[in-house]
Amino acid sequence: MSNRVDLPLPPLEYRGWVSPITVDSYYDNPSGDYVWGPLDLGLLAPGEAYRRILDFGCGCGREIRRLLMQKDPPKEIVGLDVNRRMIDWCTHNLARPGVSFIHHDVWSRWYAPDNSRNRVLPLASAGSDFSLIEANSVFTHLLEDQTVYYLEQMSSMLAPAGLIRATWFFINKKAFPMMSDSQNTVLIDEEDPTKAVFYDWEFFVRTTRRLGYRIVKVEWALNLGLHNTVFLGRDDTFAELLITTPPGTSCLGF
Numbered sequence: 686m687s688n689r690v691d692l693p694l695p696p697l698e699y700r701g702w703v704s705p706i707t708v709d710s711y712y713d714n715p716s717g718d719y720v721w722g723p724l725d726l727g728l729l730a731p732g733e734a735y736r737r738i739l740d741f742g743c744g745c746g747r748e749i750r751r752l753l754m755q756k757d758p759p760k761e762i763v764g765l766d767v768n769r770r771m772i773d774w775c776t777h778n779l780a781r782p783g784v785s786f787i788h789h790d791v792w793s794r795w796y797a798p799d800n801s802r803n804r805v806l807p808l809a810s811a812g813s814d815f816s817l818i819e820a821n822s823v824f825t826h827l828l829e830d831q832t833v834y835y836l837e838q839m840s841s842m843l844a845p846a847g848l849i850r851a852t853w854f855f856i857n858k859k860a861f862p863m864m865s866d867s868q869n870t871v872l873i874d875e876e877d878p879t880k881a882v883f884y885d886w887e888f889f890v891r892t893t894r895r896l897g898y899r900i901v902k903v904e905w906a907l908n909l910g911l912h913n914t915v916f917l918g919r920d921d922t923f924a925e926l927l928i929t930t931p932p933g934t935s936c937l938g939f
């Protein structure tokens with residue numbers, strides 16, 4: 686049984702800002718199991734990756750609420766987001782010893798139109814030694830320079846055997862012959878280019894390697910063009926995944 690059934694649920698308005706899925710069950714963890722499984726990758730013992738977590742783009746605390754309901758909850762969690770109202774809600778409703786929230790004053794047309802016009806800001810105030818940095822459906826809304834900046838920041842914030850778990854939209858650039866060497870993303874919305882950002886898979890592999898990461902595990906999208914989950918680590922105790930072509934049922938253009 687979960688140990689924190691008393692945690693409040695975010696208002697429906699906020700839930701609608703972060704996902705079309707707004708049902709209570711998307712915010713719950715009734716079994717109290719590890720939210721993303723035991724994550725016993727490399728030499729990590731089951732559950733060890735959950736010790737100290739940064740939830741980058743935590744929104745209204747969906748993942749943090751579920752983490753707090755684990756039978757073996759994390760020792761420390763930091764949630765960070767650009768949306769001030771959701772961060773305020775999280776601070777008032779989910780903060781407790783070991784769980785804190787940070788407003789990140791970076792501008793976003795949809796998520797943070799009232800923020801300062803910063804394109805990126807350092808993440809240092811969030812801390813370091815994270816055993817897990819989580820970013821669910823966040824890099825899917827960041828442009829190329831922002832993504833590279835934040836991946837670079839995160840590399841010095843991870844514990845030695847720390848992992849980044851993040852979701853991505855991928856394409857095969859070869860299916861878009863007009864894309865030049867320097868063009869690596871496909872955008873779907875003219876008014877808000879961050880509505881959905883698709884990254885070229887080869888660019889992703891090259892960039893993460895250049896930044897010193899290993900691709901440890903990929904959970905390919907079950908439906909073509911949707912979220913792929915990638916685990917990145919820096920430690921050489923993680924075996925690097927032999928890069929294979931994404932299945933044609935997961936990524937556009939393969």
Ligand SMILES: C[S@@+](CC[C@H](N)C(=O)[O-])C[C@H]1O[C@@H](n2cnc3c(N)ncnc32)[C@H](O)[C@@H]1O
Pocket residue numbers: 702703704741742743744745747748765766767768789791793796797820821822823826827
């Ligand atoms: C689709 S929502 C996902 C929210 C949460 N991760 C979840 O799974 O419920 C994307 C989140 O990323 C946040 N975000 C957008 N740009 C950001 C940035 N530059 N830094 C941090 N968070 C950002 C948004 O405010 C929003 O809460």
